[in-house]
Amino acid sequence: MPERLLDLVWSEMFEVYNFDEAIKRDGFVDVSAKQFHSLNYEPRKNTKIDHKVNQPKIFKDGGYSLLTRGFDTWRIGSFEIFQKLPTWKFPGDEVKDMSWPSYIETINPYEITGEPGALNAAHAAGIVEDFLGQEQVLTVSGRMRTPSFEFVVDDKLTGKSQIQVSGAQIEIDGGFEGRTPFGGNAGSPFTIFEVKNHISPDFVTRQLFYPLATWKQILPEKNIRTVFMTFANEIFDLFEYSFDQNDYSSATLVQHKRYSINLRKPKSSEIAELAQKILREAPKSPPKGIPFPQADDFGKVMDMLTFIAQEPRTNEELAVEYPLTARQTFQYYPDACQYLGLIEDGINEYGQKVRQATKLGKSITKMSYRDSTLKLAELILRIPPILDAYLNLMKTGELPSVESIARDFSKSPHAIKAKDEKPLSQSTIERRSRTIRAWVKWLENVAA
Incomplete structure (x- = not known):
């Protein structure tokens, strides 16, 4: 996984200006816009850190954070600057x-x-x-x-x-x-x-x-x-x-x-009918060159689609917007969107690689909550390992365990590497089985 530009910028700043030494001596160090400009970096872009996970690696390693002191001055120290929010949940009676x-x-x-x-x-x-x-x-x-x-x-x-x-x-x-x-x-x-x-x-x-x-x-x-x-x-x-x-x-x-x-949620019976309809159809083959989803929070998958549908996004733009790890931001969650046919790779007018919404992805973001949820449920259920796990839930009334899902998934043609189509390792099978379980749970919870 390549380093983020933000990591490279701050690594060079620390090295050139000996910030570590100053922090150890004084407990903090002040940084000026002039120091950024002297290394040909834009200060505003590299000091906009809205979430804890977005911090540069050198900040995470040292336990540092950044506070604004003025229009062109910032202070680095061991400050507690972030406020944790309650975990986001799908809509219920509240x-x-x-x-x-x-x-x-x-x-x-x-x-x-x-x-x-x-x-x-x-x-x-x-x-x-x-x-x-x-x-x-x-x-x-x-x-x-x-x-x-x-x-x-x-x-x-x-x-x-x-x-x-x-x-x-x-x-x-x-x-x-x-x-x-x-x-x-x-x-x-x-x-x-x-x-x-x-x-x-x-x-x-x-x-x-x-x-x-x-x-x-x-x-x-x-x-x-x-x-x-x-x-x-x-x-x-x-x-x-x-x-x-x-x-x-x-x-x-x-x-x-x-x-x-004006929120209208789909009914559980509508999602169950979708599953039965898809069961009668020929199973979907794995898309070529795209890894099986490994993104447990389907809410973030939906959220990322909405953000990308507004305009094509570079990896750096995704990193700024999303409080995820680098691998989740650059790979797992965009890949999950791509596996579902919601986004694709592209090149913008500046020659940069971007993720952009497909026609299907754009259309879903313009639907009502009920219609978009049903369409996403259909796309998910067309993935055979997820359909099997969902039907198991419908039959038993209990969400299948990761272990039972992994046993079935390991025998599936979807349990292959995207690059060379070789079998996945057991640890990867278990991680992707957790995603299968999480997405089935989303199907269970998202309906009225």
Whole structure:
């Protein structure tokens, strides 16, 4: 697996400027945009690290992280800068389904793309108002600079570290003003939203804390609230966090609610009928040159398809967007999409290798939740080892074990290497059997 460009950039930065030595001596080191430019690197691109798994290898190895101090200054230290999110789950009874206003025609709730689109749809459908408990007006969005402020952050070496910030660039996806004082605070609320249009296991706390510190200075009488929102697989997850005064690491989850818009789930009987229909057809042969799926989280498969369908993506773009390991980002999850016929390899206008959506993949992203789920279920069930495991579930009422799936899968013509079609090793068979089981579980859980 080739190294990411981000890994190479930071490895050279550490070597040229002796960052390790400075951190060992002082507990931290400050990095300037000038240092990036002197090595012909773009500072903004190489300091945008939104998830823990996206960190450069040298940061992971040393236990380091990066905090922004100014427009062109960053600090490396052993800081705890990420906030873990609850594990994403497929929609159940906890999801509140909102009706789409019939008079709104400029937004299609079934074709929401991008973070602004997700937030606009959430606002239009009444999700923002329902979550915050009162009518809201969108008043702020876009980039701005922070004033000067200080805070403390948890430090694995010293316990706490003091950080000074001045003139750092922040970007607010949306700021909403309400009228009624909330939570015992005399001031009316102003709520800052950070939005991601993909499943996230965590986020860098700075995306909420810096805007919070900024607007506390601008509007000291307001009750400033902060919300992290994700939109993935037609589900809006909203998380409200509160912070202690000037403590970056004090994030406390106040509330978490889930929403959908006009969501209709397929029935279990519809998926079972699909399986019986496919059983009567000739079995599908393995696609040439594409490895059997090894991507346990089918939600991320769907999520990645949506991202790639927006426009062709390079490996670097996938690495920035997805909080996965390098192999999962560059290989396993895109390969799973490709195995299903949803994406393909391509070359963009700059001669770069990209992953791009097929006609089938694009069409699925434009379907309703029910129709897209049924189509994906059909594609999955056309893979014989998965069909067999699903039929076993239907017959016994119990999800087959990885061991029993592996026994059957090892005899399948699908249990071969993509490159030379030689048999898979036992360890690989077991890993791919876990994926089979996970996808069958998705088929079981995704229906009403």
